[in-house]
Amino acid sequence: xxxxxxxxxxKRWVIIATERAKRPHDFVRPKVEEKSTFCPFDYGNEHxxxxxxxxxxxxxxxxxxPGWWVRVVPNKxxxxxxxxxxxxxxxxxxxxxxxxxxxxxxxxxxxxxxHLALMDYKQVEEVVWAYWHRYTALANNxxxxxxLIFKNHGRDAGxxxxxxxxQLIALPIVPKRVQEELDGSLDYYNYKERCVFCxxxxxxxxxxxxxxxxxxxxxxxxxxxxxFPCETWILPKRHANxxxxxxxxxxxxFAKILKNTLxxxxxALDNPxxxxxxxxxxxxxxxxxxxxxxxxxxxxxxxxxxxxxxxGFYINPMPPEEAAKYLRSVEIQ
Numbered sequence: 001x002x003x004x005x006x007x008x009x010x011k012r013w014v015i016i017a018t019e020r021a022k023r024p025h026d027f028v029r030p031k032v033e034e035k036s037t038f039c040p041f042d043y044g045n046e047h048x049x050x051x052x053x054x055x056x057x058x059x060x061x062x063x064x065x066p067g068w069w070v071r072v073v074p075n076k077x078x079x080x081x082x083x084x085x086x087x088x089x090x091x092x093x094x095x096x097x098x099x100x101x102x103x104x105x106x107x108x109x110x111x112x113x114x115h116l117a118l119m120d121y122k123q124v125e126e127v128v129w130a131y132w133h134r135y136t137a138l139a140n141n142x143x144x145x146x147x148l149i150f151k152n153h154g155r156d157a158g159x160x161x162x163x164x165x166x167q168l169i170a171l172p173i174v175p176k177r178v179q180e181e182l183d184g185s186l187d188y189y190n191y192k193e194r195c196v197f198c199x200x201x202x203x204x205x206x207x208x209x210x211x212x213x214x215x216x217x218x219x220x221x222x223x224x225x226x227x228f229p230c231e232t233w234i235l236p237k238r239h240a241n242x243x244x245x246x247x248x249x250x251x252x253x254f255a256k257i258l259k260n261t262l263x264x265x266x267x268a269l270d271n272p273x274x275x276x277x278x279x280x281x282x283x284x285x286x287x288x289x290x291x292x293x294x295x296x297x298x299x300x301x302x303x304x305x306x307x308x309x310x311x312g313f314y315i316n317p318m319p320p321e322e323a324a325k326y327l328r329s330v331e332i333q
Contacts, residue, residue, distance in 0.1 A: 005225040008188065009196055010180040014225045014314045040076075041107045041163040050074040053104065054133055056126055069123070070130045071107040072168075078103035079169060086143055086172035102138055102170040106130050106149075107163065115153060115164045117262035117271075124255040127166070131278070132251070136244050138170045139283040146174045146282050149243075154273025157300045174282050181279060182287055189290035197292030198239050200224075210324045213260055217253035220261045222320035222327075228302060229318035230269065230327065232261055234295040241281035241291040258295070264330040265299055273300040 003016045040048040043066040052064055054072040061067035074082075080101030088097045108127045109119060116124055131149050138144055151166040152158040174182075188196035204210055204221045212220040212232060220234045234257055236250065246254065265272060280293040308314055 007223070007225040008184075008200065010184040012225070012312065012314075014227055014316055016226075016319050017315050017317045018319060039112055039161060039163050041071075041105075041161065041165060042112055043110050046071075049105075050076055054130060054137075056130065066110075069110065070126045072130055072134055073105055073107070075103040075105050075167065080171065097172070100143065100172055102144070102168070104134060104168045106134070106166040106168065108166060109164050112163050115262075115266075116151075116259060117266040119164075119259065121252075121256055121259060124259045125251055128246075128251050128255050128258070131166070131168070132244070132246060134168055135280075138168075139244055141170070143172055144170045144283055146171050146178065147280070148175065148178075149278040151274075151276045153275070154271075154300070157273035157275050159273075178279055178282075182281075182291055185287060185290045185292070195239055195290055195292050197235060197294065201235055201237060209321045212264065212324050212327045213257055215253050215257055217250045218257045220257055222324040224320065226316055226320040226323070227314035228298050228316060230265060230272075230299045230301065230323045231316075231320070232265075232297045232327070234258060234261060234297070235292065236294070240293060241287040242285070243278055243280040243293045260332050261297065261327075263332060264327040265297070267330045268326055269299060269301070274298060275300065 002018055004013055005016055006013050039045065046052070046064045046066065050073050052068075052071050052073050054070075055063065055068040056070040057068040078101075080099045080103050082100065082102050084098045084100040086097060086100040088095065090096070106127065108116065109123060116127070119127075135147050135149065138147055147168060147170045149166060149168050185196050188194070188199075192199075200221075200223075201219055204219065205214070210222045210224065212222065214220065214237075217238065218234055218236055220232055223231060223233050234254070236246075236254070238250070240246070262274075265274065274297055276295055276297040278293070278295050281287045281291050302317065304314075
């Protein structure tokens with residue numbers, strides 16, 4: 001029987017369509033062969049990207065040359081421009097702003113043919129450290145209000161290049177989706193005097209049925225009101241509103257659970273396209289008591305169609321309990 005479930009954070013409803021229930025293998029799509037073309041992220045092509053703003057490389061190597069193992073560069077075709085001013089203005093009755101911001105690419109490895117699910121834990125740690133360094137550097141800019149770190153894996157998820165990379169966009173405004181989480185978390189805190197995400201962690205730890213994996217510092221779950229099949233959230237067990245507060249021990253734990261979760265999806269769903277988004281507090285520090293940073297991973301297994309666009313509801317044909325059970329069954333190598 002179909003069931004409507006309510007997200008406790010932003011109060012969004014989803015339909016768990018058990019009448020349309022599918023097994024994970026039903027979502028596997030035919031692979032499109034990637035043609036070998038010039039890649040600006042490969043070793044030896046450093047001169048074709050904008051100059052690096054961060055690189056992990058031997059101390060005796062020169063910037064913008066081979067030798068690095070993680071490299072961060074401005075996006076050559078950035079969605080926003082750091083040379084502009086965040087000036088607001090009106091266009092008749094409408095509001096607008098100059099497109100100020102930073103758009104960067106985190107090149108995760110020199111290896112063109114791998115991805116996070118298959119890297120060793122140390123390399124994933126280095127990627128997380130690159131996220132942290134760029135996050136904290138840009139958070140010091142008083143014009144920046146929000147920093148979104150995200151990844152598009154696979155052409156169907158919006159990746160235009162196969163080479164493993166993530167992206168970062170720093171903005172002078174807080175995105176609506178994040179503001180909804182902040183508002184919902186504050187409402188919950190005002191009512192119960194507790195963080196809603198901490199309560200979710202306690203509930204899922206007790207019930208176990210939607211837990212994919214956990215370690216000392218983090219837990220990966222299928223959310224109760226999952227929008228999509230195998231949608232997975234990774235949350236720190238220590239309450240913290242900002243990703244910038246992560247410490248060395250937690251970086252290791254986060255890298256491990258991130259790699260393992262992506263490996264489970266790679267194995268169970270035959271390397272699906274996916275997006276992940278790191279949701280954190282605004283750089284102003286809002287939400288210290290009531291907000292909780294986390295990573296959301298969304299495999300692109302179904303299509304959003306007219307009902308979703310028209311209603312704001314999502315129809316998920318795979319109960320999150322089944323998704324968690326299936327992902328848990330994957331043996332980590």
